[in-house]
Amino acid sequence: MEYEELLKNVLKEKKASSGERFIPPEAEVNQSGQKTVINAEKFANYIKRPIKHIARYLMHELTAPGQIDEKNNIIIGGRFSRRVVQEKLNAYIKDYVICKQCSSPDTQMNKIDENFVVKCLACGAEYPVGKIK
Numbered sequence: 001m002e003y004e005e006l007l008k009n010v011l012k013e014k015k016a017s018s019g020e021r022f023i024p025p026e027a028e029v030n031q032s033g034q035k036t037v038i039n040a041e042k043f044a045n046y047i048k049r050p051i052k053h054i055a056r057y058l059m060h061e062l063t064a065p066g067q068i069d070e071k072n073n074i075i076i077g078g079r080f081s082r083r084v085v086q087e088k089l090n091a092y093i094k095d096y097v098i099c100k101q102c103s104s105p106d107t108q109m110n111k112i113d114e115n116f117v118v119k120c121l122a123c124g125a126e127y128p129v130g131k132i133k
């Protein structure tokens with residue numbers, strides 16, 4: 001898979017440069033009735049992105065309704081497997097975390113006016129990322 005290749009390259013680079021490895025923890029995915037409960041808190045903390053933004057992305061990608069419960073779980077309407085959810089989260093990393101200039105995962109995302117801007121702490125690149133509808 002393309003993403004895995006990308007991640008592998010990133011890991012190699014990271015290891016060579018700082019000794020730190022970028023391995024986001026997997027989200028816990030459980031089906032509950034006709035809903036899918038996703039505990040993505042560790043994942044969100046690790047990649048330093050708001051859980052709300054990740055939830056929005058998942059809803060859009062899965063074309064399903066969703067919400068965040070009081071325990072910060074993402075609840076998606078419909079049953080989605082762990083594999084499908086993880087694939088979407090990997091795609092999220094590619095779109096909103098990995099620097100498009102230098103492939104470093106060491107980036108921040110800031111909201112400027114109504115737009116999100118990713119800033120790379122490794123190479124200094126700064127670019128807007130698409131809005132999730």
Ligand SMILES: [Zn+2]
Nearest residue numbers: 099102120123
């Ligand atoms: Zn960069």
